Amino acid sequence: MAYTIFITASAFHPKGVSVLEAAGCRLIYLDAGGDEAAVDHIMAANQIDAVISRTVTLSARAIASCPSLKVISKHGVGVSNIDVAAATARNIPVFVTPGANAQSVAEMALGLMLACARKIAWMDAEIKDGRWSRAQDGLELSGRTLGLVGCGQIGQRLAKACLALGMNVAAYDPGYGRVAPMDGISMVGSVDELLPVSDVLSLHVPLNAHTRGLIDADAFAKLPNQAILINTARGEVVDEAALISALKGGRLFAAGLDTTADEPILPDNELLRLANVVLTPHVGGSTLAALAEMAKSAAENVLGFLKGEPPPISACVNPQNDAIHKGVFP
Structure with missing residues (x-):
């Protein structure tokens, strides 16, 4: 099955792209300079299976507008730009990439x-x-x-x-x-x-x-x-x-x-x-090596979940994260 993955940035490290393309995924990118409204529009207009979130806000409105959405992964560990509560309400797991940066x-x-x-x-x-x-x-x-x-x-x-x-x-x-x-x-x-x-x-x-x-x-x-x-x-x-x-x-x-x-x-x-x-302009985790590892880990997070092989429970930030391993999440 080919999955549609929305990456909320205009570019993604080749190490992550190769993981997704090897699985036959269709990739949608946010235009350079795209904001929260642009994310909302793309989410509402496409049948998206997974979101890899960078820095632009992924709102409750965006999450609610996309019935096909199954999983979210942050490109990093901070999820303050993702409405985790809205995702949780829909049993959508939100993963992070601990240790990558x-x-x-x-x-x-x-x-x-x-x-x-x-x-x-x-x-x-x-x-x-x-x-x-x-x-x-x-x-x-x-x-x-x-x-x-x-x-x-x-x-x-x-x-x-x-x-x-x-x-x-x-x-x-x-x-x-x-x-x-x-x-x-x-x-x-x-x-x-x-x-x-x-x-x-x-x-x-x-x-x-x-x-x-x-x-x-x-x-x-x-x-x-x-x-x-x-x-x-x-x-x-x-x-x-x-x-x-x-x-x-x-x-x-x-x-x-x-x-x-x-x-x-x-x-x-x-x-x-x-x-x-x-x-410094919030670049602590932005060395070339860290960007590569975060991209790879985020790609593996969403693909693993979509294929029924979820990442370790420690990578999930939802309040009911143990539900992933109990089969509650679809």
């Missing part, structure tokens, strides 16, 4: 950490503007403590690198089915317990009702003075107004952010004007 994101977090600690981005900008400005008040990371909010595959890979630098590592994992922590990580029972020991706080949790605004003014007040915040998770996990206040007031030494509340970041956002902020 873990190394890529961990390396980005490490890069942001080093850039913040040594003011690398600021000195680079100064030199390019003709000023020989030498920051000699950077922080050595050896001997300091990395605090991980979330200790899954990304957090553990970052921990391994930081342990090699001579850092201590503590972590709180809110329990999203992650793998058991590795040796060298001291686990604590709550975020409140983690904050006072975290000279560097790095976030590795999904965005949901429990994590939205998790790092707020109270959290910043509990961190050691002159701590560093690293966020490669989701911008909304951090109260941005409180972050700006902590940065301007000197409570934080710096922040390295691969993600912000609004993406693209709005021109009037004060983060753009703070010298102790390093910004």
Whole structure:
């Protein structure tokens, strides 16, 4: 049987395309610059079996408009752009690709950490503007403590690198089915317990009702003075107004952010004007190797389910995800 797969992007890595084309699938792509309305239109106008979701919103309206839809896979792990509740109401499983971009994101977090600690981005900008400005008040990371909010595959890979630098590592994992922590990580029972020991706080949790605004003014007040915040998770996990206040007031030494509340970041956002902020445009998981692996895994997710061979239960984010293995999902 030939399946119709809708990819909500204008391009898909050849590694994923080859998996789908080998199975005889018909592929529909979103035009470059396509938005939520364009996704809604394509969903309503086609008999789509599966969606591979990139960054554009897959709304409840789009899901409801496509009676043939059977399965969704995110190209990555964050599903804040997918209406999972709407999919769940129709017994449509939503899969992710855990681990596919873990190394890529961990390396980005490490890069942001080093850039913040040594003011690398600021000195680079100064030199390019003709000023020989030498920051000699950077922080050595050896001997300091990395605090991980979330200790899954990304957090553990970052921990391994930081342990090699001579850092201590503590972590709180809110329990999203992650793998058991590795040796060298001291686990604590709550975020409140983690904050006072975290000279560097790095976030590795999904965005949901429990994590939205998790790092707020109270959290910043509990961190050691002159701590560093690293966020490669989701911008909304951090109260941005409180972050700006902590940065301007000197409570934080710096922040390295691969993600912000609004993406693209709005021109009037004060983060753009703070010298102790390093910004990247949500590309932590976007190395060539990670894009290839995510595309392959997402393609295998949807094909496996359509052929009656669903991915591991850990890859499913629906509240009733065990139903896949109990035969509830069609």
